[in-house]
Amino acid sequence: MTLGLINANPVVHAKKERIARNEDFHSDDLVDPLDIYDFVRDIRDPEHPYSLEQLSVLSEESVSVDEKLGRILITFTPTIQHCSMATVIGLCLRVKLMECFPPHFKLDIKVSPGSHANEESVNKQLNDKERVAAALENPNLRQLVDACLYSNEL
């Protein structure tokens, strides 16, 4: 258990302007990366009172979706190479996306290539169903995830 913050001085960027989507009354609205990004961009960082967007952990370009196959792929960039909060962030993303999308969507959550020292093991952990379920049964972890997801509403 490390004392103090993992990354004490993160670089904070401005929030990008939110675009209002045009409604097309005649055709169906397919799920596009911006839909997904809008759900996750405001998730709070576990350590700092900033959103993942402000800390450039996430960007719109890091989201891709294939509606026909029902797959969503998100890659995120932890602020430092040895960030042990990476798994928590990944968990937050998974919980949020599971709430926002129907069960048939498959979610792949990964750290962006080269951004973390233990990239392979982190990716494996983030996409393992049983380990995710076990993590969510841990009340402390659950509380932390809830704080990251819902602190806007409190």
Added chain:
Amino acid sequence: MAKHNEAIWTSLKDIIHTSKQECVSSVNSESIDEITSEALVLLQNVISQNEDLFLGLIVNDGHINMIMNSVTSYKYNDVPMPEKQRLYAIGRILSVAAKVSTVSCNIVFESFFLRMMEALGISEQTSSRNGVTKGKCILNGRICFGALYLCTELLEACRNLAMESYKEPAYANEIWCSMLHSFSSSLTKALGSALTACNEDSHEKDIYLIVKALQIMATFPQGVLPISEQVFDTVLMTFMSIISRDFDKMLIWKPMLKALVQIGLFVDKSPDSKGASTYAALVIEKLIPLVSLDDHRMPFSLKIEAISEISTTGHNFMLRIGQGLEEAIYAKLFEICGNGNLKSVDLLVQLLECYSNKVLPGLRQTGDSEEVALRFAFNIWNQLEKTSEFSSNFQQKELLDAAMMTMKLAVGICSDKSQTTIIQKAYTLLSASTFLSDSFSSRDEWLISLFSSVIIALRPQTHIPNVSVIIKLFLENVLKAHIPSAQALGSLVNKLPLKISPNKNVSNDFSLEEALDIILSMLNSGLLQTNGVVGLAWIGKGLLMRGHEKVNDIILNFLRLLMSSDGMSPLEDGSLMMSATDAFQILMSDPEDCLNKRFHAIIRPLYKQRLFSTVMPILLSSIVNSDLPITRLLLYRVCGNVISDTPVIALLNEANKLIPVLLECLSLMIEDILDKDRIYSLMLVLSAILMDKSGEEAVIENAHIIINCLCGLVSYPHMTLVRETAVQCLVAMSGLSHARIYPMRTQVLQAISRALDDPKRVVRQEAVRCGQAWGLIASRSLCF
């Protein structure tokens, strides 16, 4: 003291420079943050207190001079952001400095104006040169953004100064005035050619700036230096040539039109000035022929848009444009009488709509609108009189609808005396035509429809001749399914006097009682048919709105129709019953085209609430007592029609009784796609009840059935708004007491998970909110 000034100047400069607000916006408002605006106010104050000292500091400031010397980028996009911020800051500072007084304006102009002109490549106009050199900042007609921005700020500042001291135009001899005067002509020409060189690749902010600069030049106080009449004319001609020629460059066309409107509003403030007459000659008189000419290069909708916008600039201009449009309307009407084609019909519809939507309402606010409206109505009837042949073009429904609305609006403006003369004119024409009982030709339809329009728009005090003949004519046409005739009858019974006052000297006056005798005897005699029911519905509406008790008989007639089915074949039965159901929708509706305030209807307050409280108990007891499922279905539909148009406040008192009825209506109508608008209206009522505090008790009592119904509607395939509202209602339900709603949590979450997959984004987003709301009412445990 000088030391303090310097310190103040440095601080203010820093503050103004750190403002991050965008300055050149395509919307005309400059929004700067509070700190910067306070800094600018302070700057203005200190300059006015120590003019020489402060202006000296500004003029000699190294930073400002450096920026001045380097404004050479051509386009908005070429200027990097930090440099743009500096530019805006300097622009604000110079603008504030120039506005303080004539002296300060002179100093600012002396120091900076010439350099700006040089940067733009513009030299003084002389008789030999046209004043534009291809200097470093004009390349292919493009203008330097930086220099132009600063120049525009100065122009605006000195214009404001000129406006303030307009009463004493002593500024004619001031330095700034003569400097501007000597450059104004060449500047205008350069800006004009830059504008013509703009295309779809140009940035909208570059275009905005050029247009703004020209607009400022054209809105200096008239007749006084520094802007000569010639410059004013040039600006208007430049704008008009773009309007009529470059209509495919929307990026330029729209700002141009807005600028022309602003100039028009400005010159209208002094309508007798030379500027106003020049504007009329160069703009108005050039626009009007556009709608008459069959020039198909410019899209007609754009011509109409240009004319509509310019018509709002002033009363005199509106009158002239109205006149021009009228002539175009008569000409087009004449054309399509002969031959014409669908295109001409479409153009005529657009002309009529422009006249109805812009000219007539605009004139309504002024005194001479009656003259215009009366003339228009008369001319239309004259034209119809002269037309013997009604070509197939006249069968276009859109055309007839547009003509009817224009006639209604025109007649509605007129006084009661004028309205009487119009009725007489129309009646003469009508009585000269023979209406054959079986056929309904184009001509018949036009004459009777336009006559209905006249009747619909009458004031209650207008005297109507030959009322009994008119009523019988309308009744015959009602039975031929002519809706405007039904609406005209409704309007008549709404406005006719109750009794003839014995003191009145007017003969041929008709009372409501006499009218109703004729109407009801004709409609009630024999077997009632569907068209008769529709007619009765409109008549009932007219009576309901004024609070006449005869409406109760009519309503009972409808209910009797719903509940009896003897003596008729099932087919007739069905359509008759459906008309009776729809009659209630007519009774409760708010039509745009008749029986409203615009057309002088008599409206007793709370009439809908009265109908609701009269009819609802009868309906509810009939539902309970009826045996046939078809009857119950129809009664529920009637309930739905009544509930959806009753003001919510009246419904809340009876919410406990009404909620089950409402939900039953929803479930009965869910199958038929034709009912989707009715379902949506009922959903709006339900959501209003759910949101209101006073409905809470009733909602809690019925929580279970409400949630059942909403979960079904979440998948309603025919209308997105219904699904969206259903999900929103479920969000509202999540706020109720935990004990009542917890058992239904699973059902709701299942419905919501289907909504997460909805084809429409807006429904998916609401579903996420709903899922979160219902998830919060229990501990968070997600199932995989």
